[in-house]
Amino acid sequence: MEEDYSMSQLKIPSSDVTVRIRMVDTTGVIVVRAISFIEPVQPGHEILNLPCAAFLIDHPPSGRKIMFDLGVRKDYWKLPAGPQKRLGMVTPALRVDKDTTEILMEKGIDLSEISSVIWSHYHWDHTGSMELFPSSTELVVGPGFVSLPSLLPGYPHNPQSPIDSAAVENRVLTEIAFDDAASPRIGGFRSHDFFGDGSFYLLDTPGHCLGHICGLARTTGGSDSTFVLLGGDICHFAGDFRPSRQIPFPPAIPCSSLDRDAYFPIPCPCSLFADSHPSNAAGTKPLDPCKTPFYRISTHETAAYTDSAESQRSVDKLIVFDGSPSVLVCLAHDGTMLRKLPTLNSNPEEDLNDWKRRGYKEMIHWGWLNELPRNGKLGRKQAVKGFWRDYQQWPEAQEVLCKNGEAAASPLL
Numbered sequence: 001m002e003e004d005y006s007m008s009q010l011k012i013p014s015s016d017v018t019v020r021i022r023m024v025d026t027t028g029v030i031v032v033r034a035i036s037f038i039e040p041v042q043p044g045h046e047i048l049n050l051p052c053a054a055f056l057i058d059h060p061p062s063g064r065k066i067m068f069d070l071g072v073r074k075d076y077w078k079l080p081a082g083p084q085k086r087l088g089m090v091t092p093a094l095r096v097d098k099d100t101t102e103i104l105m106e107k108g109i110d111l112s113e114i115s116s117v118i119w120s121h122y123h124w125d126h127t128g129s130m131e132l133f134p135s136s137t138e139l140v141v142g143p144g145f146v147s148l149p150s151l152l153p154g155y156p157h158n159p160q161s162p163i164d165s166a167a168v169e170n171r172v173l174t175e176i177a178f179d180d181a182a183s184p185r186i187g188g189f190r191s192h193d194f195f196g197d198g199s200f201y202l203l204d205t206p207g208h209c210l211g212h213i214c215g216l217a218r219t220t221g222g223s224d225s226t227f228v229l230l231g232g233d234i235c236h237f238a239g240d241f242r243p244s245r246q247i248p249f250p251p252a253i254p255c256s257s258l259d260r261d262a263y264f265p266i267p268c269p270c271s272l273f274a275d276s277h278p279s280n281a282a283g284t285k286p287l288d289p290c291k292t293p294f295y296r297i298s299t300h301e302t303a304a305y306t307d308s309a310e311s312q313r314s315v316d317k318l319i320v321f322d323g324s325p326s327v328l329v330c331l332a333h334d335g336t337m338l339r340k341l342p343t344l345n346s347n348p349e350e351d352l353n354d355w356k357r358r359g360y361k362e363m364i365h366w367g368w369l370n371e372l373p374r375n376g377k378l379g380r381k382q383a384v385k386g387f388w389r390d391y392q393q394w395p396e397a398q399e400v401l402c403k404n405g406e407a408a409a410s411p412l413l
């Protein structure tokens, strides 16, 4: 068997204890302008389709169930004023059919069974309907959250806050400070052993916004442990960290990864993508397009990253995780993963734990290529057009959201 060099670099402590991990399709789909997320934007790839995943994690030794992220609340017109204003002004399209709370309950999981909800970060497309969880459900957030005065006590007490005060009131709010000097760095990130037994770590992955954290779930134990990395919004597109030196483009992209599309020949030589790699056009020292990630984190003035350079450093570290055959990287907004892997919605009994044996990593690794432009023509189509409410188009949405959002600019009365 080929030696997994990435694993020795990542330095994940050993353990026999695992968690069970299931993916939830939160039904939220957002369309965003690519320029705020990736660079350089290519003609034909001006928008990104961002479906939203969340994860249900069972910890058998304690019997605890936790959630990692919640997606978008269904009634997004009740979001705090700040995010509504932003939605109305800059987001091209949004559809949410169900609340994650509804999906859990439909599958027989009572919200009181969820002992903790972890927010990878406090943005509206991850915080869901937190207020619907009982007060017994703890909310876990990343470093700096509690002390940032613009966040707490939350909207409407603080009109500018992107957090709904109802999400944080009357429940235990735990901020992971990552200040335990004894905790190891995993893959270069500060870590926190959530259950104290090596089954689930939180990683300090800064850059996108204050307190952004990832999860690292041990899916099989022992000396050849496997892991699922819950990426949150460490970045928003798999082409930010693929291809890489560890996993370069294969000479032919597996047909199973590509849409059945008249554009893609069978077999599909990787040159189809490598030839249009942005690195071909950049600078005097060309990088190997088969081993260099397609995009970098946006540094545009509208960038969705508080600190683009820091985000890029986090993504550079993520490449080592992604290069390991023992780690499956799951970004919150990776549509391929939602398309191809079992979800709680469709297969409630099926978890992701057996991902390595079932070949899930290979199944989803190159799916992002379908989103790329083809000779300047559009890649995959825009996933949603306009705003939706109760399964129907809602033409007045932007007007309503902007109007509701005006409260963000009003002083507290």
Ligand SMILES: [Zn+2]
Pocket: 123, 125, 126, 232, 233, 332, 333
């Ligand atoms: Zn997000």
